[in-house]
Amino acid sequence: MRNVICSLAAISTFVAPSLAKADSPVQKPNILVFIADDLGWEEIGAYGHPVIKTPNIDWLAQNGIRFDNFYLAASSSSPSRCSILTGMYPSCTGAANLHENMPEHINLFPDRLHDAGYYTMLVGKTHGTNHPKVKARFDYRKFIDWSKPWTMVDLWKEALTQRPKDQPFFMFAASIDPHRPYKQGHFEHPYHPDQVVVPPYLQDSPEMREELADYYDEIGRFDDHIGQVLNLLREEGTLENTLIIVMTDNGRPFPQCKTRVNVQGLKSPFIVYCPSLIKRGSVTKSLASAVDIAPTLLEVAGVKRSPGLQGISLLPILGNPSAEIRKYAFAEHNWHVFRAYERSVIMENYVYIKNWLPHLPNPSVGETMRMPAYKKMLDSYLKGELPQVQQDCFIAPRPAEELYKIPDDIHCVNNLIGEKEKKAIVEEMRLVLDVWQQSIGDSYPGEKKLKGDTSDRRTGEKLKKENTADVAD
Incomplete structure (x- = not known):
């Protein structure tokens, strides 16, 4: 068992070799993180889904690296997002529960990017970052109207268009697709209930099939929005110098998924595009965690590792898909x-x-x-x-x-x-x-x-009025 403890200890001590020094003359890459809301890892074409079409995400996988064993640090939206932005586990961020906001003193990795000359943007869903002094630390902030999810891409493109062009940028592009409620907006090619794949732990009923089809529609919209942003970057000539991540915050919003600390609650699609670092079409089976994102992006940007980070840089895997950096994820x-x-x-x-x-x-x-x-x-x-x-x-x-x-x-x-x-x-x-x-x-x-129930455990009906500032369950 001593070897087990040593292996665990190594998780917090290993730091990959630096890609570039902070004062390196090499052009710093832009960094763009697309994060979906309640997207199951299976529902992406690049991961083998037989029905859902995600051509833009698939293109990023074909020209980047696909992680097949990437796990989130929480199976709930705001704790997961806080973990990503801090590189710390939810119980260490001051926002371990849903709808809790990180304290103003919290250290975010975008702060360190800002200090190194990056123009930082938080666009779309804000969850866990609602403390005014935390939000204010981003150079640009614009948030989605939950009743108009189809406008998400307009906010992303507006943010990219208005940014100063003489600085590298970081954008946390936080979609609200495919979060409920469904049937919002128009879909060019809606899925039919007969097409869906019903997992074995869900009842194969007409009602379930309809909800899954609606869920598929929103995944398609998320992919389309990504495609529009990729086209904008191509037109600018900045795509090749932009590191792009596609991921989710937790599993699909169906029973035995979201909020569960099992595979369907925690496993995320995780695709990284960065032509200067990654051999196109790479696939890795190496274990990785959401807390690893912060140290990775800081290292790619040539920024000194922040104090308190609890993850490990994924840079060795980006360069060599067979590399292993951790034995355990949590x-x-x-x-x-x-x-x-x-x-x-x-x-x-x-x-x-x-x-x-x-x-x-x-x-x-x-x-x-x-x-x-x-x-x-x-x-x-x-x-x-x-x-x-x-x-x-x-x-x-x-x-x-x-x-x-x-x-x-x-x-x-x-x-x-x-x-x-x-x-x-x-x-x-x-x-x-x-x-x-x-x-x-x-x-x-x-x-x-522990914080008590606010809904009935059998019916889901609310027991008392909740603070709806963050809008959704």
Whole structure:
């Protein structure tokens, strides 16, 4: 077990060789991060989806690198985004719960880019960055009207057009697609319910198929918006000198996905385009985490690593897809409408989950629960007609621990925690989790000190009026 602890310790000490010094005469690359809202990693053409068309994201993958084992540090929107922007785990950002905003003193990696001469832009969804003094640290800020998601691309193009052309830029392009509500705006080529692929843990009902088709439509719009920005950069002649990332903040907004610290809640599409660094069409199986983004982008920009970063630079992988930088990735699930405290450890072949509240059901997110597809699932469950593989969001008590072998069980439906032959791997991952939590100061405070439910765990109906400044579940 000493080797396990040493491997974990190496996570916080390894720093890749620097790409360029801060005073290097080499032209600094622009940096553009496209982040979707509630996009499942499977629903991208480059990841093999048989139905959804994402030609622009696919082009970036064909000319960049596709990460096949990239995991977020949280399965909920604002904690995940805060983790990305800080390079720290959610419990260290001061905003571990949904709708919490980071404190004004928080260190964001865009601050360091700004100090190094970058023009920084936060455009689209603002979540976790709503503290006025945090938002004000971006050079340019413009936010989406949630009732008009189709206008997202106009904001992105406006931001890029108005920027000073004598500075490199960083833009956090934060879409609200494919977040609910659906059926907003016009879609040139809408998907039909008969086309959708229903995962095994979701009920194959007309209601579910309609919601999935609507979800597909918004993924297509996200891809189209990316394409329009790529065309703008091509016209400017700046595309080749722009590092571009495409990712999501958490899994799809359906039962057993978003807010779960399993594969479908945490795994993100992660595509990086940067012709000067990456051999086109690369694919990596190497494990990577959202906390690794900050140190990577600082290093690419030739900026000194910020104090407090908890990730590892991905630069070795960008240059060599077979390189490995970490053995473990970690994630959290804290309050997101419902009281929660879960942690997970991810390895190349396993996902381990510990739940401190196993006596409670682990439902879907509130807005999903108020939709026809979920209500149909609930009705079937109450009638005893729902297959066991689809019951997970209703059952209680739950397992306190879960172990899934991936990619054999990519949907995390076969819990191996009690199998004798898995005893050694479970003990290893328990120890790794404990050491990691101690290393970042994360400890279970007790159920009474956790933020309480604001919606009913069975129906999703709100129990009291919430602060809707951040609009959505």
